[in-house]
Amino acid sequence: MASYALQVPSEYGYVLTVAASSLFVNTFHFLLTVKARNQSGLRYPIPYASQEQAEKDPKAYLFNCAQRAQANFIEHQPSFLTALLISGLWFPTASAALGAGWVFGRTWYAAGYTSSGPPGRTKGFYISFLCDTALKIMAVIAGVKLLPQA
Template identity: 55%
Template sequence: MPFAFEISNSYGFVLAAATSAFFVNVLHMARTGKFRKASGVTYPNAYASHEQASKDPNAYKFNCAQRAHNNYTENLLPAVGSLLIAGLNFPVAAAALGASWSFGRVVYLYGYTSDAGPKGRTFGAYFAGLADIALKFMAAYTSYLVITSN
């Protein structure tokens, strides 16, 4: 049996929140590139060696930036996917959570690449993580509604 969606005008906010995630990725790339250049770690090396990072603060910061970026890309698809699905039923709430997730990921990046190192990522991780889990539950509920609708 066919199923039709009627998308709210508010879904544009969901699309804007999803788009913000793409710009956060660009920020990650720029910050990682900055630290790569400062560290002298050349391509194709993904990370500075343990020996290099323990001797050179720039190499250590590059590793932190690279790990933050990798973690971001690991979480990008599930977060944006949840946002787009949840936004079908809860456009304004999903958009707010999606924007919160993006903001939290920026805080995560700057915390991780601060002098605090890995410990600096904690607040951003919790902030983005709460938004992410809420989006996942909202997406699951939206999926349930679609499956059980007549």
């Protein structure tokens, strides 16, 4: 069995900076959700407004949108970070650029979803989806490049 000494590219700091910036997108979601909760009048521990509340009160509806946007972010951030950190080992500059695109797209997604409901998330979704898919493909390629050569 062969072993490898893993060297991190000098540009890997860009990758780590983008990874760290994604943590602030979660904080942005938190702030949007707190604002929407306060405006809706829904108190803790209520996680979502009921269907009836959301249909009657636009503020309750937007609170549900803020909650769902944050949940969606939390669902996607781990795979994004994994793809970013792996792909960055072989393609640090491209990974950092795509990662920055994902962070931008997810910020746009959050702002759009929380201000105008599901239709407002579309443009941010497409940006983040394309960047995320490219990072995942690059992560697989980076892994293959590190396989032992026969």
